[in-house]
Amino acid sequence: MAKMVEPLGGIIQFGDRVQPEQRRDDDWSRLLVLVGDKRDRRAFEQLFGHYAPLIKGFHYSRNTQALAPEAADELVQEVMFRVWRKAPSFDPHKASANTWVYTIMRNCRIDLMRRGSRHVTDSEVDVDDIWDESADNQPLINLQQRRNESEIAEGIKTLPADQSHVLHKAYMEGKSHSEIAQELGLPLGTVKSRVRLALKKLQTALKRVE
């Protein structure tokens, strides 16, 4: 068992000339590769120190009863367990660490929601079949993925409030467009058009760098 290291911050050394944002994700990717290839527990502890609070924070604002604080802690444990298990399949050329962890977290959440649903029957396929993000399933065209993501991050900051609001509700609160429409008292078409506009803006930002 690796001994507890200092809380994060001092662990990752940033290069001087590299932009911290860019560099940071590279470092998480490198740690993930170490966990995958070498089963490196110290690297995994650093990843845990970084991602566990973010995973919890991601769900903190969710005002759904499905995710009480205890459930958020359970989700953190389950996501990080799967991160350890699946790390050998992580390919840093095809996805960034943030996006890869996000997809694992999303799949965990789907499993968690299914546990509480009356419409679930014995499954012939798993969540990882329907939401299969394994690296061998990704086209090679996405070598620019990481650069794209910093563009997406910038783009999200510049979205009008009503557009970023629907993105937050969809991704972070886990609501479908019709649930968002109901909650905000808007026609479904309005929610959909906000989503479309947001995506158009983000994709214009992506096209500019390509």
Add this chain to the structure above:
Amino acid sequence: MIRHHPEKEMLLEYAAGTLPWAQSLAVKAHLEMCPACQQQHQQLNGIGGTLLDNSDPQPVAGTAFDQLMQRIDRADQDSSPEQDLPNNDARQPRSNNPSTDPALASLPRVVGKLVAKNGPLKWRRVSPALKMTRLKTGQDKYEVAFHRICRGGRTAEHDHRGQEIIMVLHGAFSDADGFYRPGDFLVRNPGEVHRPIATEDQECLCLSVVEAPVSVTGVLGWLVNPFLGFRPG
């Protein structure tokens, strides 16, 4: 060339994990056949990754990491980590389908797995030109089925009780609105009447996902109605 794609909003719901299980299965089948949508999907995952990165970190109990490592050690004793790599069985070649049926020879792997797990398919004749078989998928809110139309077959004009997704897997068909080939993804809403006709050269196989009837007067009404208001699977 695939010409009919899921709407962007549907791709976003899929990437956010809020699209119902059965519809997600159809979207996944489309992504496997459509590199353009797959690329979009990765960008949509990128939004999720960015939002995760931008989250306000919330403190996690100091013992959480040790607890996790204990669980990992226990699990490692029970099985080797290699056995747990994602989708080992889904990665098997598509030939794991025992059938020699040419229409089922080359399926997207999520559909191939579904077929393999469902066991021998029992086809039911709906009309001289149309056969269908239901597929178990792990939920009962949507009816998921294969429909196959024989060469040049004309199906009866029909309406939909609920929204229907149709994914062409093999062959081609046309209706009054267009011509559809493998990979094409269509959504038909209630009230949109159509009459698919298969092309002359080969039979046509489609995956369909239809919202189950939820009206109290429906045949299944008494079964389905008590569950209204719960999240779909």
